[in-house]
Amino acid sequence: MTYCVGLKIDRGLVFMSDTRTNAGVDSISTFRKMYTWEMPGERVLVLLAAGNLATTQAVVSLLDERSKAPEDREPSILKTPSMYQTARLIGDTVKEVISSSAPVGQNADAFGASFILGGQIKGTEPRLFMVYPEGNFIEVSDDTPFFQIGETKYGKPILVRAYDPSMTFAETVKLLMVSFDSTVKSNLSVGLPLDLLFYERDTFEVTYRKRIGSDDAYYREISDGWSDALKSAFKSLPDFKP
C-alpha cells in the first residue's frame, strides 16, 4: 500500500508521500513515490504515485526518457503547454503502460496505479490533478482542495476538519504530519521515511523538500503530541448521561 497527499492552499501546493512498498508483509522495501520535473523559471511538476510499482516506475521512466530524448520523441513532459495537457500526457502514458502489461482477458486491476499531479507552468495558475488507472483525471475544486491516493481512510478525518486555504506552509506540513501519523499507526503497509515538498506559487522552482525519517525530531514531536492532544480533546467532551 501507499499513502500520498497533494494539497492546494492559497500560497501554493504541498505534497507528502510515504516510501513503503510491499508484496506481502514479508517483502517490504523503500521506494520513492514522489517524482519532480523542474525547469527553473518556467515549470515545476510534481507527481505522486500509488499502486503497482512496476506500472508506476514504467510510467515515470517513459516520461523521463521522453523528456531527455531527441526532438522526435515527443511528447515531452517538459514541453506540454499547460497543466491540463500534462495531466493528459500522464493519463495516456498510464493507459499505454497498463495495456501493454495486462494480457488480453487478464484482470487489469492488478496492474493499476493512481497518480497525483501538481505544479505550475509559466503563464498559468498552479493546478492539482488526480489521474486514474483508466487514464482520465479530475482537478481539485474549492470544495475538495486536496487529493489522497493509497490508504486514504485513516488520515482523512483530520484533513477534512482542519484544512483552511489560508494556511501557511508550516501549518499545512503540520496537518499532513498528523494525517500521515494516523495512517502509519493504523496500517503496516504505510511507512516512514516520508517525502515532503512544497511549492510557492509563481516562483517556478521547488521551494523546499525534505526526507523525514523516523528519527526526525518534528515528526516525533507531532506523533507523541497528537496522541496526548487527542486524549485531552476527548477528555474535554462531556460524558454520556444515561
Next chain:
Amino acid sequence: MTYCVGLKIDRGLVFMSDTRTNAGVDSISTFRKMYTWEMPGERVLVLLAAGNLATTQAVVSLLDERSKAPEDREPSILKTPSMYQTARLIGDTVKEVISSSAPVGQNADAFGASFILGGQIKGTEPRLFMVYPEGNFIEVSDDTPFFQIGETKYGKPILVRAYDPSMTFAETVKLLMVSFDSTVKSNLSVGLPLDLLFYERDTFEVTYRKRIGSDDAYYREISDGWSDALKSAFKSLPDFKP
C-alpha cells in the same frame, strides 16, 4: 455498509451499531443490526451483524425460531452451556445459511456476513467474540479489547488511543459516539439512528438500551464538540519549521 462496535471494559460490555443498509446509493433503508436474547437472571446475549442483509436476517431468524421451538429443534441459543458454545452455534448457523444461499461455483463472498457476539451466562465470565463468514471466530484479549465490523477504518484511531479498561459506561459511550461520528461524517453508507446497549457484568439483564437519532442532544453535543476539540488539539501542536 455498516459500522458496529462491541467493547469489553472491566465493568461489562458496551455495544453500538448503526442502522443504515444500502444496495447502491439510491436504495437506502433503516434496519436494526443489534439483536438480543435475554433470560433475566440467567443469560444476556447481544449480537451485532454486518454484511449481506439477507444472510444476517436469515441467521437471526433461524436462531430465534429455534429458541422458541419444541424440544427437538435443538440447539437453542437460550440453552447453550457457555459463551464459547454460543459462538459456535452462531458460526454453524452462518455457515449453514451461506452455503444454502450460494450455489456451487458461485462466489460466496456476496453472501458474506460478520458478527460480534457478546454476553454472559450464569456461572461464567462476560465474553466477546467476532464470528467470521466462514463460521470460525475469535475472542477479545486484553491487547485487543474491542471488535469492529463493517466500515472500521475511520473510527479506529480514536478507539485505539482513548480506550482504557477502567472506563465507566458513560465514558465508553462518549468514546463510541466519537468513533461513530467520525465514520458517519466520512462514509455515506453508515447512518443514524444508532443503537446503544450496555450490560453490567454479573447482572444477567440488559442494563441500558437506547436508540440515538440525529436529533439526540448528546449526539449533537459530541459531534459539534469533537470538531472543535480536534481543531483546538491541532492548533496546540507546534508548527513545522523548515
